[in-house]
Amino acid sequence: MSKEQLLQYVRSFVPLTDEEAEQFVAPFEEVQVKKRQFVVQPNFTNKHRAFVVKGAFRSYAVHDGQEHTLQFAIENWWVSDFNSYIYQHPATLFIVALEDSVLLQIEHAKELELKKANHKFETFFRIMAEKGLAFEHRRIIFNLCHSAEARYENFILNFPNFIQRVPQYALASYLGMTTEFLSRIRNKKAHRRS
């Protein structure tokens, strides 16, 4: 069952007794999501945090008709409009399924209860947030320091398994460049190899 997968993930960060494990996963509910279906939309508050059991997602903002990707998420990643979720105010992002997917989602209030109920659960969410913050720090610094081409190379190196699953225009907007420019970078690279 999919909750086993979530538990395995959680236990890789904090040890849980069987009883605690049961308590942790209880408030999560499984949701099936079809490709191109939205799970978060601007102006609606993001009421759930979701663990990706299967599939792929993309969160992005639209500004002046342009899409700008904040994150991708595949198996064993989490998805939410984090600002909307933790402050429980209206979302600014779209989150859409890139494939037919399965999520395990928890309501905001239920997550608060979990964190309150058990020190270990609190620790788990603390670790998630810290790792997320550290990740974004690395991303910001890297983006500040490097050219479009270097950012693409770095992505390939660090997330080879994402490359096959996210459309190129979405990757371009994640890396802060246009689709056209990413296409040219790839083309240049292909020619160098031959």
Add this chain to the structure above:
Amino acid sequence: MSKEQLLQYVRSFVPLTDEEAEQFVAPFEEVQVKKRQFVVQPNFTNKHRAFVVKGAFRSYAVHDGQEHTLQFAIENWWVSDFNSYIYQHPATLFIVALEDSVLLQIEHAKELELKKANHKFETFFRIMAEKGLAFEHRRIIFNLCHSAEARYENFILNFPNFIQRVPQYALASYLGMTTEFLSRIRNKKAHRRS
């Protein structure tokens, strides 16, 4: 005393009894730092997380001779090379005092002890990390969506109190542009006003 200031800050997020308060601040030690002094340097592991009691700091990376600013911190902000601190591996950033400053710093191992000892302390650090992550998400999206000029305007709007205290070349590198270009933006704006 400066620990009062830290406590006031912590208590704005989690309620603490007097006993807990004492326990929390005990492992922090006060450090005086002179302007231009470094508190973190690449290749040395960042052993402390520090709360700014007074003064201002800047964390930045150097790449191809160019400086790129990740963060500024003034009173009631925290400073560290977060990746170095939480994983206890060598730092990649410089952190330097922009003014004569006072820090309250805690050793990594002592922080772990605090988080283990009391659920509330764990909650506090979880909230810090979550707020930090939400902040960086907003920053990344904003940077992806906006021009150099808009990023500068946004900074003025959101951090008016930083403007007076950080050098312009540092602000430029935080906003992802050159000193020269920021100078031109400011100049253009001044002319529009007259």
Add this chain to the structure above:
DNA sequence: CTTTTTTCTTGACCTGCTTCATTTTTACTG
């Protein structure tokens, strides 16, 4: 306050990346 260092400004020129328009390729859908 005078000297030195650091920061900020300004001008001329340059380029990495964007924009727009069109075509080709790939993926869905009935």
Add this chain to the structure above:
DNA sequence: CAGTAAAAATGAAGCAGGTCAAGAAAAAAG
């Protein structure tokens, strides 16, 4: 599996922002 929609590639032209070099202003040091 034909037809249509979505995604990727390609070319030409433009611009936001960078680079380099030199001077002015401000701050720090003596």
